[in-house]
Each structure stands twice: as C-alpha cells, then as structure tokens.
Amino acid sequence: MRAAIRIGVVYFRHLLKYKNNTDRSGMAEVITKRDQDYAKWYNDLVLKADLAEHSDVRGCMVIKPHGYAIWEKMQSALDAMFKATGHVNAYFPLFIPKSYLAKEASHVEGFAKECAVVTHYRLKSDPVHGIIVDPDAKLEEELIVRPTSETIIWNTYRGWVKSYRDLPLLINQWANVVRWEMRTRLFLRTAEFLWQEGHTAHATKEEAVEETERMLDVYATFAEEWLAMPVIKGIKTASERFAGAVDTYCIEAMMQDGKALQAGTSHFLGQNFAKAFDVVFTTKENRQEHVWATSWGVSTRLMGALIMTHSDDNGLVIPPKLAPVQVVVIPIAKNEEQLAAIRAYIEPVLAAMRAKGITVKFDDDDKKKPGWKFAEYELKGFPVRIAIGPRDMENGTVEVARRDTLEKQVMQTVDLAEKVDNLLTAIQSNLYEKALALRERYTRSVDGYDEFKVAIEEGGFIYAHWDGTAQTEEKVKNETKATIRCIPLGGTASPGKCMVTGAPSARRVIFARAY
RNA sequence: CGGGGCGUAGCGUAGCCCGGUAUCGCGCCUGCUUUGGGAGCAGGAGGUCGUCAGUUCGAAUCUGGCCGCCCCGACCA
Structure with a gap:
C-alpha cells in the first residue's frame, strides 16, 4: 500500500472507454483507481463527488449539500x-x-x-x-x-x-x-x-x-x-x-x-x-x-x-432509494428553440415519473455542455440518466443510462415512466446482489491458525473457531491485525476446536481486519 | 504520541540542490464559433511563495523555530 502511494497518482478518465486518444491528464476531476490505492480512492471520491471536505478544524468535516x-x-x-x-x-x-x-x-x-x-x-x-x-x-x-x-x-x-x-x-x-x-x-x-x-x-x-x-x-x-x-x-x-x-x-x-x-x-x-x-x-x-x-x-x-x-472507479454510486435525485434528464440542444421543443417533448414523461414518486431533475442549464453533465452526474452517482436530442425527437425515443452498470439503451417514450420505475428497482436490487456476491466471494472458513494467517492477508471475513478468551483474541489481533467482528446470530452453531489453542468452541466467529 | 510526506493563484503543480520577486495545466472573465461523453480559437484577470526570525546588496530558493494539513501505525463508531 505504501509503495502504491509513492508511485504517485496515475490519472485516468473514464471517457477513455469511449475516446481513447485524448490526453486527459490536465482534467480537473480525477479520482485514484481502487486497485491502485483504495484509501486514496475513497478520499478522492468524497471530495470530488462533493460529499464533504475537510474543515479548518482538525478532524472535523464540512458535509456539503x-x-x-x-x-x-x-x-x-x-x-x-x-x-x-x-x-x-x-x-x-x-x-x-x-x-x-x-x-x-x-x-x-x-x-x-x-x-x-x-x-x-x-x-x-x-x-x-x-x-x-x-x-x-x-x-x-x-x-x-x-x-x-x-x-x-x-x-x-x-x-x-x-x-x-x-x-x-x-x-x-x-x-x-x-x-x-x-x-x-x-x-x-x-x-x-x-x-x-x-x-x-x-x-x-x-x-x-x-x-x-x-x-x-x-x-x-x-x-x-x-x-x-x-x-x-x-x-x-x-x-x-x-x-x-x-x-x-x-x-x-x-x-x-x-x-x-x-x-x-x-x-x-x-x-x-x-x-x-x-x-x-x-x-x-x-x-x-x-x-x-x-x-x-x-x-x-x-x-x-x-x-x-457500491462506488467504482468512475465515482459515486448511490442506491436509488437513497439518491437525492433518482433521474437526471439532459437535453441536447443547439439553440433555444430546440431546447423548448425537447422540454415540450419530455414534459409529459417527467410528470408521469413524478406522479410515480420518482425524483427527477431536468437539467436545462445552458452554461454547461451535455458531455460535462454526463461526467458530472456519473461522478456524483445519480442512478439513472436520460439524454434527449433531436434524433430522439424524430424517433420518439430517449437514451437511458444506468449508473450501476454504465449500460446505455435507447427506449421509446411510451410508458417510459413505468420502465424507469422498474429500472430503479432493478438497480437497487442489482447493487445489493453485487455487494452480497462480493461478500460471499471473500468469506471462508478456516480451521488452522497457519491457514488463518494466510487467509487474513487476502482479506474478507473468516469464520473460525475461538476458545472464547480475551487472551486468544488479543494474540490474534497482535499477530495478524484481525479482530473478532462478531459472534454471528442465527444459523446453526457447529462446535469445534479453537484454531489457536485447540480448546473447545461452541461456534465459529467472524474474524476480519476492520475500519 | 511515533514514522513518512506536504504547504507556491480557486484547484493541481514547476522552480528550491547551483539565491536575482515566479512556470505550466485546469478553473475563472470577455468575444466568436460550438453543444449525442468533461468543446475550439483569441484575448484577459488573479500570487505579501504557510508563518516568524536569521544569513545576504538581494530569499520561494540557504539556516533555525513555530503553525497547519494529508498518509501509515497505536486508540476508536
């Protein structure tokens, strides 16, 4: 980790996925990649997604809007x-x-x-x-x-x-x-x-x-x-x-x-x-x-x-149920008339979405460009983005992008509110499923202490037997930096032997390194 | 409290070793052209170089003190 810090920040642009020839090193909004330095990624994200900043008072933060x-x-x-x-x-x-x-x-x-x-x-x-x-x-x-x-x-x-x-x-x-x-x-x-x-x-x-x-x-x-x-x-x-x-x-x-x-x-x-x-x-x-x-x-x-x-290398990802704004709508207009046409085109859909309790922002700020908005809302984690341009108006469509998977698809405006509502539900459950899958991938049971020491280096939750003494807990903490996160409730308790002392144990407890 | 790093324009930085009042990018302002993934060109504004003292004709640069911040560890939600 320390070595990674010394390497310095390798700037990235998620836009490189779409345009791979531009030098983005000078761009203002950049965050460190997760696999490069997780702690720095977290810090960058909080600051760049405009969630909070350090105040002049040591240890205290300003929580931003x-x-x-x-x-x-x-x-x-x-x-x-x-x-x-x-x-x-x-x-x-x-x-x-x-x-x-x-x-x-x-x-x-x-x-x-x-x-x-x-x-x-x-x-x-x-x-x-x-x-x-x-x-x-x-x-x-x-x-x-x-x-x-x-x-x-x-x-x-x-x-x-x-x-x-x-x-x-x-x-x-x-x-x-x-x-x-x-x-x-x-x-x-x-x-x-x-x-x-x-x-x-x-x-x-x-x-x-x-x-x-x-x-x-x-x-x-x-x-x-x-x-x-x-x-x-x-x-x-x-x-x-x-x-x-x-x-x-x-x-x-x-x-x-x-x-x-x-x-x-x-x-x-x-x-x-x-x-x-x-x-x-x-x-x-x-x-x-x-x-x-x-x-x-x-x-x-x-x-x-x-x-x-939930968040990724592109920025924040907010579950729809906690997102301050669930859907952001971005018009792509060359001029005032076109913007007015788009507004008229989408207004019934916005009304239908609001009627369903969906929170929507129609961003018609002409001082910011569409591309800038795309990147900004992605960084800030808005769950769904809808873009509407002249082509859409001809075809009766909009472009719908979901933040969790970054997938984009063109949808007919017919029943769009309904479709977006379903999409929000799908995003909410997809986020949960992804998080659950990650936890399961990094959860395992071990029986021996040597095996434990190897496993803990790889991270995750480790179910192991413990003799119930503070001494053993302390020893594990000093030697591996892992603590007992909890004695899990529910499930079936199968007895065994403490991985460190061999003394009897009623059930496995969860060890992990923790924040 | 230990270890490491850093304080230069709103942000990120160059310059520091080898003293001569400051570089570049982003952002900002003005104008024109642009608008389907962070636009282009032209012009412009913005800095007591963290702070205090010392050395020197002269300090961002050298010396010492102080202050602050970030990261890692001990402690903790």
Missing part, C-alpha cells in the same frame, strides 16, 4: 422506522457535567481519553494576544461535550420513571457528538459526527433484550433495503463491547477491499445506568426495582459504508 442530502434520506427512512416501532424523538443537551460521566465506571473509562472539555464561559480582549480566555470565567464544574448521551439521559430519566406505568420509555434523539479521535477520516471517523441515539427504559430484562434485538433488526433491514448493503448480525466480544453495556449487538458489512465495517450497534445495558443514576420504579407488586436499559445508534459513518460498498 450533495452529501447532506443523502444523509437526510437516511435520516427520514430511519426515523420512520423508529416511529413505526413506537419510538418518539426528544433532545438532550450537548454538554454533560463532568461528574455525570464519572458515575458509571466502565463507561467513563471507555470515553475519558477522547473527551472535549469546556472549562470557561467567556473571552476577553487582550492587548498582546487580541483575545483570550477570561481566567475569571472558569466554570465551577467543567462540562464535557457529549461523546454519547447515556449519562445525561439517565440522569433525566430518574425524574421520569416512578412506576411500571411509566415504562417502557422509548426515546430517540438526532444529534451531533464529539469524540477526540487521534486519527480521522471523512465520514468513517471524524471528531464530530452526526448520529441518532436511542435510549430506552424497560421494566424487565427480557423486554430490554427484546428491544435491543428489535433495533438491531431495524438497522439490518435499513442497511439491506435502503443502503443495498448486506450485513451480518452478531454480538461483540467483551473487548469490543460498548463501555457500560452488558451486551453489544452489531451489524457488520464488508467493504470492497475486503475490510469489515461496523455499520450500527445496539446495546443491552442491563441495569448498569439505572444503578449508576438511581433510576428505580415501583412494580405492580409494589416492589422497588432498577429499570433495564438499551441504547442504539447509527452515524454519518453510514455514508462511508455506502460509498465503499
């Missing part, structure tokens, strides 16, 4: 799914008193190293430095910028929960959080990120576990049906568990480079936070009991997952 529009689609789909499962939204403060964070021992231990802390509340002008933090404005108790909200929320829930009649409490919040990461990557790991965090309180352990699993299912369904990204549901090992949780469930996805990405987590928190914050309720039988808790979240990291699951 195109990227934010995709995030908004994710939000609205997820939000509807949360509401459908009985949850409501609320909002809790950005700042958390330091003392709250300290109340749950393993929680604070997990987050302490990456907290931003507010110590003062005022600035003042200074003859030498212009403006300084006013030393007289020191906060009595420092405030932590939330890295997650369990503590402030559970402190609040104490006042809300008195009786079994107040339960369950099913609340979600959309928010930003800050984790002072040492190393950041656009969308995948930023110091500030956007997410949702659900926090629920239940009367019984069974109910809380059920909730934890229900939300994991919601995430899995969202990932597969909207992101078109196959995921594996599983449980984290103790070392990968959320700080403060009894059990952490996750969905794991495989990126095109064979690395794993945790795409969502759902935690069964037991009574840990209820005990730390003294959240007690009276049962039907008039007993005082601590409530049972869950929390679950997905973040703007899903943007990274989306990019690395």
Whole structure:
C-alpha cells in the first residue's frame, strides 16, 4: 500500500472507454483507481463527488449539500422506522457535567481519553494576544461535550420513571457528538459526527433484550433495503463491547477491499445506568426495582459504508432509494428553440415519473455542455440518466443510462415512466446482489491458525473457531491485525476446536481486519 | 504520541540542490464559433511563495523555530 502511494497518482478518465486518444491528464476531476490505492480512492471520491471536505478544524468535516442530502434520506427512512416501532424523538443537551460521566465506571473509562472539555464561559480582549480566555470565567464544574448521551439521559430519566406505568420509555434523539479521535477520516471517523441515539427504559430484562434485538433488526433491514448493503448480525466480544453495556449487538458489512465495517450497534445495558443514576420504579407488586436499559445508534459513518460498498472507479454510486435525485434528464440542444421543443417533448414523461414518486431533475442549464453533465452526474452517482436530442425527437425515443452498470439503451417514450420505475428497482436490487456476491466471494472458513494467517492477508471475513478468551483474541489481533467482528446470530452453531489453542468452541466467529 | 510526506493563484503543480520577486495545466472573465461523453480559437484577470526570525546588496530558493494539513501505525463508531 505504501509503495502504491509513492508511485504517485496515475490519472485516468473514464471517457477513455469511449475516446481513447485524448490526453486527459490536465482534467480537473480525477479520482485514484481502487486497485491502485483504495484509501486514496475513497478520499478522492468524497471530495470530488462533493460529499464533504475537510474543515479548518482538525478532524472535523464540512458535509456539503450533495452529501447532506443523502444523509437526510437516511435520516427520514430511519426515523420512520423508529416511529413505526413506537419510538418518539426528544433532545438532550450537548454538554454533560463532568461528574455525570464519572458515575458509571466502565463507561467513563471507555470515553475519558477522547473527551472535549469546556472549562470557561467567556473571552476577553487582550492587548498582546487580541483575545483570550477570561481566567475569571472558569466554570465551577467543567462540562464535557457529549461523546454519547447515556449519562445525561439517565440522569433525566430518574425524574421520569416512578412506576411500571411509566415504562417502557422509548426515546430517540438526532444529534451531533464529539469524540477526540487521534486519527480521522471523512465520514468513517471524524471528531464530530452526526448520529441518532436511542435510549430506552424497560421494566424487565427480557423486554430490554427484546428491544435491543428489535433495533438491531431495524438497522439490518435499513442497511439491506435502503443502503443495498448486506450485513451480518452478531454480538461483540467483551473487548469490543460498548463501555457500560452488558451486551453489544452489531451489524457488520464488508467493504470492497475486503475490510469489515461496523455499520450500527445496539446495546443491552442491563441495569448498569439505572444503578449508576438511581433510576428505580415501583412494580405492580409494589416492589422497588432498577429499570433495564438499551441504547442504539447509527452515524454519518453510514455514508462511508455506502460509498465503499457500491462506488467504482468512475465515482459515486448511490442506491436509488437513497439518491437525492433518482433521474437526471439532459437535453441536447443547439439553440433555444430546440431546447423548448425537447422540454415540450419530455414534459409529459417527467410528470408521469413524478406522479410515480420518482425524483427527477431536468437539467436545462445552458452554461454547461451535455458531455460535462454526463461526467458530472456519473461522478456524483445519480442512478439513472436520460439524454434527449433531436434524433430522439424524430424517433420518439430517449437514451437511458444506468449508473450501476454504465449500460446505455435507447427506449421509446411510451410508458417510459413505468420502465424507469422498474429500472430503479432493478438497480437497487442489482447493487445489493453485487455487494452480497462480493461478500460471499471473500468469506471462508478456516480451521488452522497457519491457514488463518494466510487467509487474513487476502482479506474478507473468516469464520473460525475461538476458545472464547480475551487472551486468544488479543494474540490474534497482535499477530495478524484481525479482530473478532462478531459472534454471528442465527444459523446453526457447529462446535469445534479453537484454531489457536485447540480448546473447545461452541461456534465459529467472524474474524476480519476492520475500519 | 511515533514514522513518512506536504504547504507556491480557486484547484493541481514547476522552480528550491547551483539565491536575482515566479512556470505550466485546469478553473475563472470577455468575444466568436460550438453543444449525442468533461468543446475550439483569441484575448484577459488573479500570487505579501504557510508563518516568524536569521544569513545576504538581494530569499520561494540557504539556516533555525513555530503553525497547519494529508498518509501509515497505536486508540476508536
């Protein structure tokens, strides 16, 4: 990988597929090829597809309109799914008193190293430095910028929960959080990120576990049906568990480079936070009991997952269900009259598409040329492009190009809305199938540790037996950089022997190198 | 926090070793011709060379400090 970086960037133009004689080295919009340097490809793509850029604040990004529009689609789909499962939204403060964070021992231990802390509340002008933090404005108790909200929320829930009649409490919040990461990557790991965090309180352990699993299912369904990204549901090992949780469930996805990405987590928190914050309720039988808790979240990291699951060397590929605009229509006109004719020609089709709920953009911007638009929309991942020129008007046709396969075909305008609707559905499922095929191609079972070491170099998911100890997990991580992504749920558990120690193992777990 | 790389116009860069105020491409502006895969020609605008100090008649170039960013690792969603 390092060698690849030193080779430098070999510029490419996807147009070379069609015109192979032009020197494109001077073109502005270029991205590195995946097989040349995957990390650089990812970075180029985020920037060139106009999804986000680095801000002047280290580790923080600016999410640009195109990227934010995709995030908004994710939000609205997820939000509807949360509401459908009985949850409501609320909002809790950005700042958390330091003392709250300290109340749950393993929680604070997990987050302490990456907290931003507010110590003062005022600035003042200074003859030498212009403006300084006013030393007289020191906060009595420092405030932590939330890295997650369990503590402030559970402190609040104490006042809300008195009786079994107040339960369950099913609340979600959309928010930003800050984790002072040492190393950041656009969308995948930023110091500030956007997410949702659900926090629920239940009367019984069974109910809380059920909730934890229900939300994991919601995430899995969202990932597969909207992101078109196959995921594996599983449980984290103790070392990968959320700080403060009894059990952490996750969905794991495989990126095109064979690395794993945790795409969502759902935690069964037991009574840990209820005990730390003294959240007690009276049962039907008039007993005082601590409530049972869950929390679950997905973040703007899903943007990274989306990019690395579907996109190619030509740019972004967005599944139709998450595309801000599903169909872009590009007129090819020599003059104003021709443009007007095209507009009249296609208007009924646009109306029919919109009536079907398809989002369409008719790009009649005459300051950009058709060829430029083709390349631009391809780079930005619009699922379907329709081009219309004089020839089409003569023939009653349009040219339809699909982003996922780059195939173009001429279609009659008759029933075009219907055909495009079907095409969008086909693209959505094709993307899922392609991603699933990739995952299957790079998934295998191994039994011996030597065999494992070879396999892990080739990437992908490796199913292997593990003796259940943290020591073995640690050893594998140190020697191969692979971690246990999860203990998969469901399927049949066939016992065996740990590939490292030979000790008995109840079932295979998934090892991979991960983001 | 370690290792590597880099800061020159909006973007990407040349120049640096061998000091003489800056190269080229893209983009931008104007005009004409163009428009079915990032158009062509002509003209034009745009730079305190990251920052501070030093050496020098003279610094993008040499010396030292500082700041910032990117990539790789440790940590993590």
